[in-house]
Amino acid sequence: MTVMERLLAPDSPFQTRFYFLAKRFVPGETVESALDAVRKLNADGLTATLDFLGEDVTDIREAEQTRDAYHAMLDAIRQSGLRTNVSVKLTALGLLVDENVCAEFLAGIVEHAASLDDSFVRIDMEGSAVTSATLAVFERVYARHKNVGPVLQAYLRRTPTDVERAIELGARVRLCKGAYREPEDVAFADMPTIRKAFARSAEALLLAGNYPAIATHDDRLIDAVRAFTAEHGIANDRFEFQMLYGVRPDKQRELARAGYNVRVYVPFGTHWAGYFYRRLTERKENVYFVLRSLITR
Numbered sequence: 001m002t003v004m005e006r007l008l009a010p011d012s013p014f015q016t017r018f019y020f021l022a023k024r025f026v027p028g029e030t031v032e033s034a035l036d037a038v039r040k041l042n043a044d045g046l047t048a049t050l051d052f053l054g055e056d057v058t059d060i061r062e063a064e065q066t067r068d069a070y071h072a073m074l075d076a077i078r079q080s081g082l083r084t085n086v087s088v089k090l091t092a093l094g095l096l097v098d099e100n101v102c103a104e105f106l107a108g109i110v111e112h113a114a115s116l117d118d119s120f121v122r123i124d125m126e127g128s129a130v131t132s133a134t135l136a137v138f139e140r141v142y143a144r145h146k147n148v149g150p151v152l153q154a155y156l157r158r159t160p161t162d163v164e165r166a167i168e169l170g171a172r173v174r175l176c177k178g179a180y181r182e183p184e185d186v187a188f189a190d191m192p193t194i195r196k197a198f199a200r201s202a203e204a205l206l207l208a209g210n211y212p213a214i215a216t217h218d219d220r221l222i223d224a225v226r227a228f229t230a231e232h233g234i235a236n237d238r239f240e241f242q243m244l245y246g247v248r249p250d251k252q253r254e255l256a257r258a259g260y261n262v263r264v265y266v267p268f269g270t271h272w273a274g275y276f277y278r279r280l281t282e283r284k285e286n287v288y289f290v291l292r293s294l295i296t297r
């Protein structure tokens with residue numbers, strides 16, 4: 001374990017005392033604080049997807065707590081009238097404990113979400129050890145409910161096949177680069193190759209997929225998607241851009257003003273360490289930002 005991993009372990013005192021460091025990326029620890037953030041995003045013409053932070057639960061009781069938190073969140077969204085849907089990690093719903101129970105919990109959330117204006121439930125994608133299991137649970141639930149869709153990670157070598165399958169199913173996909181440390185035989189490691197793979201999958205989804213979400217802050221990919229959709233007459237309401245809360249907020253608003261659908265991923269909850277760690281390790285600018293907030297506090 002590195003020093004950073006030790007500091008960010010769920011039982012570390014760092015987590016409880018140093019939430020202020022994560023605040024740029026995680027607007028709050030309660031659903032009310034997350035909904036406040038969504039209210040501001042909606043006012044700026046952006047939609048959202050709310051994620052109750054947590055992952056890798058090893059006890060079915062913790063998975064039940066996650067399930068219950070999602071049901072409470074869906075009720076709170078309906079009452080608020082805000083424009084947001086939800087994203088969920090299957091390892092937080094017990095995928096590592098019991099795949100059948102996880103599928104049952106997910107189906108319950110998807111059924112409950114069906115009564116909302118934005119009824120879609122996004123399944124976040126985690127490390128490659130659970131890619132197949134995540135997609136298997138997705139397909140089981142999708143067979144009965146169409147308001148659910150997976151994330152596919154462009155850095156994985158398997159992803160073109162998964163993109164083809166999603167297109168065949170008519171499933172809504174969020175395409176991202178991928179945020180987990182993966183072995184070389186499983187995932188590309190260099191950015192030019194990942195960008196090329198992202199662009200190829202994005203093009204396939206834009207041409208034949210069902211309302212794909214292009215999730216990136218990378219100007220080269222955003223510009224390529226804008227050029228590709230203009231060239232192929234793909235209207236702005238056939239796809240959306242997605243970005244993370246606290247990352248490039250000006251770009252999010254610029255795209256919305258230019259007439260694109262933009263959805264912001266808003267994570268909340270007390271289990272922010274794993275998410276925060278991935279944001280720190282993917283860009284050194286994020287580390288500088290956090291160090292600055294320590295000095296200027």
Ligand SMILES: Cc1cc2nc3c(=O)[nH]c(=O)nc-3n(C[C@H](O)[C@H](O)[C@H](O)COP(=O)(O)OP(=O)(O)OC[C@H]3O[C@@H](n4cnc5c(N)ncnc54)[C@H](O)[C@@H]3O)c2cc1C
Nearest residue numbers: 124125151176177178179215216217218219242243244265
């Ligand atoms: C909505 C959303 C959902 C996601 N869901 C998942 C998921 O389920 N599973 C998963 O594994 N990963 C997920 N990710 C994370 C994703 O896989 C990447 O790790 C993350 O988005 C970083 O890659 P990037 O393409 O955004 O840009 P990066 O690779 O971080 O940066 C590439 C380029 O983008 C530009 N750029 C980026 N940030 C800035 C900035 N702050 N200011 C100026 N320029 C900038 C720069 O030109 C930079 O060189 C998600 C990402 C998003 C946006």
